[in-house]
Amino acid sequence: MLAVGLILGSLPGWEMCFAAWAALAGLVLLATAFGLCCCAMFEASHRRGRRAMPCLWATAGVRGTSWVPTIVGKPMTAVDPPVQERRRGWPDTWAAAWVAERAGADATSLRCTPMDLGDPFDFIVIGAGTAGCLLANRLSANPRHRVLLIEAGGRDDYAWIHIPVGYLYCIGNPRTDWLYKTEPDPGLNGRVMRYPRGKVLGGCSSINGMIYMRGQARDYDGWAQRTGDPAWAWAECLPYFMRHEDHWRGDEGGEHPVHAGPGHDATGRRSGGEWRVEKQRLSWPILDAFAKAAQETGIPPTSDFNRGDNEGVGYFEVNQRRGVRWNAAKAFLRPALKRANLQVLTGAHVTRLLLEDAPEGARDKLVACGVELRIGSDAPVQVRCRGEVLLSAGAVGSPQILQLSGIGDGSRLQAVGVAPRHELPGVGGNLQDHLQVRAVFAVDNTRTLNTLSATLFGKARIAAEYAFSRSGPMSMAPSQLGAFTRSDPGRRWANLEYHVQPLSLDAFGEPLHAFEAFTASVCNLNPESRGEVHITSADPAQAPRIAPRYLATEGDRRVAAESLRLTRRIVAQPALAAFHPREVKPGLEFQTDDELARLAGDIGTTIFHPVGTCRMGRDDEPDAVLDSRLRVRGVAGLRVVDASVMPAITSGNTNSPTLMIAERAAEWILEKVTT
Numbered sequence: 001m002l003a004v005g006l007i008l009g010s011l012p013g014w015e016m017c018f019a020a021w022a023a024l025a026g027l028v029l030l031a032t033a034f035g036l037c038c039c040a041m042f043e044a045s046h047r048r049g050r051r052a053m054p055c056l057w058a059t060a061g062v063r064g065t066s067w068v069p070t071i072v073g074k075p076m077t078a079v080d081p082p083v084q085e086r087r088r089g090w091p092d093t094w095a096a097a098w099v100a101e102r103a104g105a106d107a108t109s110l111r112c113t114p115m116d117l118g119d120p121f122d123f124i125v126i127g128a129g130t131a132g133c134l135l136a137n138r139l140s141a142n143p144r145h146r147v148l149l150i151e152a153g154g155r156d157d158y159a160w161i162h163i164p165v166g167y168l169y170c171i172g173n174p175r176t177d178w179l180y181k182t183e184p185d186p187g188l189n190g191r192v193m194r195y196p197r198g199k200v201l202g203g204c205s206s207i208n209g210m211i212y213m214r215g216q217a218r219d220y221d222g223w224a225q226r227t228g229d230p231a232w233a234w235a236e237c238l239p240y241f242m243r244h245e246d247h248w249r250g251d252e253g254g255e256h257p258v259h260a261g262p263g264h265d266a267t268g269r270r271s272g273g274e275w276r277v278e279k280q281r282l283s284w285p286i287l288d289a290f291a292k293a294a295q296e297t298g299i300p301p302t303s304d305f306n307r308g309d310n311e312g313v314g315y316f317e318v319n320q321r322r323g324v325r326w327n328a329a330k331a332f333l334r335p336a337l338k339r340a341n342l343q344v345l346t347g348a349h350v351t352r353l354l355l356e357d358a359p360e361g362a363r364d365k366l367v368a369c370g371v372e373l374r375i376g377s378d379a380p381v382q383v384r385c386r387g388e389v390l391l392s393a394g395a396v397g398s399p400q401i402l403q404l405s406g407i408g409d410g411s412r413l414q415a416v417g418v419a420p421r422h423e424l425p426g427v428g429g430n431l432q433d434h435l436q437v438r439a440v441f442a443v444d445n446t447r448t449l450n451t452l453s454a455t456l457f458g459k460a461r462i463a464a465e466y467a468f469s470r471s472g473p474m475s476m477a478p479s480q481l482g483a484f485t486r487s488d489p490g491r492r493w494a495n496l497e498y499h500v501q502p503l504s505l506d507a508f509g510e511p512l513h514a515f516e517a518f519t520a521s522v523c524n525l526n527p528e529s530r531g532e533v534h535i536t537s538a539d540p541a542q543a544p545r546i547a548p549r550y551l552a553t554e555g556d557r558r559v560a561a562e563s564l565r566l567t568r569r570i571v572a573q574p575a576l577a578a579f580h581p582r583e584v585k586p587g588l589e590f591q592t593d594d595e596l597a598r599l600a601g602d603i604g605t606t607i608f609h610p611v612g613t614c615r616m617g618r619d620d621e622p623d624a625v626l627d628s629r630l631r632v633r634g635v636a637g638l639r640v641v642d643a644s645v646m647p648a649i650t651s652g653n654t655n656s657p658t659l660m661i662a663e664r665a666a667e668w669i670l671e672k673v674t675t
């Protein structure tokens, strides 16, 4: 810079001016070239991710060849089968390492070492997803506890996991997604829907929308009432949200703080720290206008959805660190990997639980004493547990594993060739999910992502912005603006959530529209409809049958119609008038309640929040799978700890509530060991 300054300073008049312009043009060209390189690299990485799939699957033995297990963390004693590092090309490796390293997480430092699963563990955690990663951290904090964490997916070293906009490439990608599909759903007018679930370290937190949302205080008070256990009341749960929270607001002080930053110590322990919550690094004029329009309909503005009452409109807060995804693996697992007592096995599919009859006179009928897992097409391996087995395989995986182990509705199990061991008819029932109904509006007089990313130059600019400052569209969570409100004013609480985006497309995975537009999706937070997850075969490799049964009740159909009307009312407000919004989808020809409800079935899609399939409840409820401390009823040494335990879905996104559940469970599990 000094040399350039000196040269320019020594030039007189127009020559200096010319040289300055030339230097500026050179800089712009350099920045553009850098942006284009980034673009090409990320695209190559994505294409490679897709191309690599068949060979990855073959390696995984799903197509019958040899499987390569990896153990992440401390070296273990040698064995069978030999470990072999998966080969990765430069874009993949380089991009992952670059992004992860810049985010403060070192993806490449994960070691792959041989294993020995011979000795029994104190705790076995099944599934390294949102809940499993937190559990593994807490349970291995005491070096005396030998902990094994088992994950069917691979390591979280795919670049698109870390770049926020990369969820587009992680969903529907066998490298990171189980690729489930639902049954044809009568509520969706017979449509089959993709049902993404994370299959990778971090589970769904590695592919999700990163929105930080606790739900409403009444959700947890409802759980307390439903289970008869005051431990689930909001006031009791709040400290467990805060225990792992590292909120950009920091510790607010005061008598009743609701957020924790580093150093927060409300509970007498060190808290705050692992679960980073940040403001988004963007704003869009069209979203600001939508927020104003929402206010004009009476929805109050809010800058914090997480104080127990989330009613209001504002930008979502996200689980990111400096513009990079912050998943449960980075937050909870990586810091624990250096512990010699924690072993993490990836690429290992748990096929069933090992169960023994309980001793005569014991309260429970069975005792969980380990797990059976399969590594590719190799013979099943059995791993023993002398403490507790923790099932954290998620709302689809956990009921599947229980059913494969003979725990569930006996007659259903028998019908698919599984010998029933313990009758718990509620396993796999009570499936609840949020169905989003998307409306698309074309607009004028503003730029949206549709056209900003349409050209190569636009893409390069976006890539360069992310590369230089980790901000802009590539740092975008799938939805940026949110609103919680009531479908009709007579309701006591907000029962709708809006996710608003400065972009539009026909369906997920399709290209963006060629015109300027925004999307306002709305979902019913407290659906009455209940679905189910049930195995259809004794073969653990076969996906279970997922039947969400959306819009199965009159109440849910009415709320869907009301919510579409409310969307139209917001969009008709003066704040948006300058943008001339025109409804592209669903279309103004649909007006009556019946038309709108039917339409919701045509255009509704999951917003990826399945919960409740192993719900907790009172002992006198035959459908309750767990007691209120998450112990499987009738089976000693076995708990379920994940989103499937929720008796009723929370009024918001479900990731952070799942972390809170795991935080609570870890304390109960460790209490049992020390008492």
Ligand SMILES: Cc1cc2nc3c(=O)[nH]c(=O)nc-3n(C[C@H](O)[C@H](O)[C@H](O)COP(=O)(O)OP(=O)(O)OC[C@H]3O[C@@H](n4cnc5c(N)ncnc54)[C@H](O)[C@@H]3O)c2cc1C
Pocket: 126, 127, 128, 129, 130, 131, 132, 150, 151, 152, 153, 171, 196, 197, 198, 199, 200, 201, 202, 203, 204, 205, 207, 208, 209, 210, 211, 212, 213, 348, 349, 350, 351, 392, 393, 394, 395, 397, 398, 401, 607, 608, 609, 610, 641, 642, 643, 644, 653, 654, 655, 656, 658
């Ligand atoms: C696309 C998407 C977007 C979302 N967006 C948001 C959002 O923005 N904000 C939010 O709060 N929530 C969001 N969610 C929901 C949230 O991420 C989940 O509710 C939460 O992660 C569930 O955590 P879990 O621990 O129950 O399950 P998971 O995180 O799914 O973990 C289960 C783990 O178990 C593993 N597993 C399953 N079966 C087996 C087996 N047999 N053997 C070994 N391992 C197994 C899986 O591979 C997985 O890693 C989203 C989810 C998705 C899929």
